[in-house]
Amino acid sequence: MAGMLRDVAQSLARPLTDAGRLRAQLAHAEARIAELERLADTDPLTELPNRRPFMRAIARSIRHLERHGTPAAILFIDVDGLKAINDLYGHLSGDAALLHIARVLQREVRASDVVSRIGGDEFGLVLDHVNEEAARAKATALSAAVSDAPVRFGDAAISVKLSIGVATVMQGDTTEHALRRADDEMYVAKRAQRSDK
Structure with missing residues (x-):
């Protein structure tokens, strides 16, 4: 039993x-x-969100604008002269510059803002609860913060400049259309910098 x-x-x-x-x-x-x-969803070099979560953040901002009227802006950032840095100091210096820029951008924005490396020498930010004037002021401040803090690579102090395009999110936007406007504005900023030289 x-x-x-x-x-x-x-x-x-x-x-x-x-x-x-x-x-x-x-x-x-x-x-x-x-x-x-x-x-x-993560850029392997900077460990920032990559293009996929960046596009989701834009879509979320568009939905918030349409539902609640919450303003938002997209900053499209291009690192000026990264190829020249790579050519002069080697590719590790370019990586150091990208890491440095990622840290400065994260330090200079709110925790709720989305900072992404969206490819190569391009970064993107989604700033919620900001109008165009505030977004342009933030773009100017970010550009100054990066140029005022040279990248340390070995014995070199490498100056880095950014071209930043700003686009506010608008009713009826698609993620691609909003990003394209910011990208177009970045090229306007890049041409303006070249003509200032």
Whole structure:
């Protein structure tokens, strides 16, 4: 009788053990998926969000404007002369410049603002709850903060300049249209800098 009770107890315990093992495997798989999603949304050099979450942030700002009238702006940032820095000091210096710019941008904006490296020598910011005047003032401040803090690379202090385009989010915008306006404004700023030289 004792043997039969033991067999029954073991057969009842087996599904509980299997369920526990399955829960552990599921938790591991969910953690791995979350890590893969984080990696897919992160720039490997700067560890900033990449283009994917940047575009989602623009879409979110468009929805907030349409639902609540919340103003927002997009800053499209191009690092001027990164190729020349790479050519003069080597590619590690270019990476150092990008890391430096990423840190300065993060330091100079609010925690709620989205700072992204959207590709190569381009960064993007989404600033919620700001109008065009405030966004342009922030762009000027960011440009000054970067140019006032040279990149230290070995014994060199490398001056870096930014061209920044500003576009406010408008009713009826798509993410692509809003980003294109900011990109166009960045080229206007870049041409203006060249003509000032």
